[in-house]
Amino acid sequence: MCEAMAFYDRVEECIREVRADLNARPPGFLRELIAGVRVAQKVGLRSSIRHATIVLLIRLHNRLFDHPQHAQIPLSEGARSGLIGLHLLGGEREVQDALPCASIPSKTFHWALSAFSIDPRRYHFVDIGAGWGYALLLAASYPFRQVTGIEFAEELHAKASVNLDWAKAAGRIKTPHAQVRCESALQAELPQGPSLLFLFHPFREPVLRAFVEHVEESLRKHPRPVVVLYANPADRHVFDREGVIELKSRGVASWLLRLFSPVAIRAYAFTRPPPALTD
Ligand SMILES: C[S@@+](CC[C@H](N)C(=O)[O-])C[C@H]1O[C@@H](n2cnc3c(N)ncnc32)[C@H](O)[C@@H]1O
Structure with a gap:
């Protein structure tokens, strides 16, 4: 698949x-x-x-x-919902290149963490384009160091916030810190520690390229391990760049992903800080 x-x-x-x-x-x-x-x-x-x-x-x-x-989550929007009529933060380019909100299939998410041997205790998980918070809730059920959702549609952010409060009250959270922030991906300050960035095809190539440069800029200031999980990797060629390697999936979960996931998923590691930019 x-x-x-x-x-x-x-x-x-x-x-x-x-x-x-x-x-x-x-x-x-x-x-x-x-x-x-x-x-x-x-x-x-x-x-x-x-x-x-x-x-x-x-x-x-x-x-x-x-x-x-x-059906159990108070403000779920189901599998797919559009952005038309929502209040979007961020520049014109980010608004134009944003893709509709779809929630990641939970099995794809769990299989991916296993197939790419992600140790949650090592990372701050950041969902770039968190929508109404489904992937965020899935991540918060693992013992990540922290879990953060970044979403630039105000209405979706508000829903993610209610859903996260519900999950906390229902005792469904294993991470010690979980939060949602209403910000655009290009303006968001990324965590300074080891980070796992999750992208479920949130925007088209120009913004993805700018986002990867944003990650590199942040790595120049704070060198650290950064891994990207990219679901529905339509513009994966953006990660063909110096200092980034593609990770191989392994084991039973890798086969489950290949054979039974409706959504493909790839993983990339930034191996070293990129060289400083020169004028
Ligand atoms: C495919 S949905 C993913 C939802 C969530 N990650 C999940 O899997 O359940 C992509 C989300 O990215 C958001 N998005 C698109 N462009 C963005 C940007 N520039 N900054 C922040 N969020 C953005 C959209 O509003 C949408 O909610």
């Missing part, structure tokens, strides 16, 4: 185009059948089957694992 979601988004775009062409004719099942054939003609049969598998996995994960958890 490698790079599953980036591929999924491309096929979904094609399906939207085909549906728009058909313009609601003919009605019902026949229209869906014709749309299916046209999509298969455009993207190929193998891609259509792969897309159908991802749709199935998304629905299975949601039905079996995530929907029951979302």
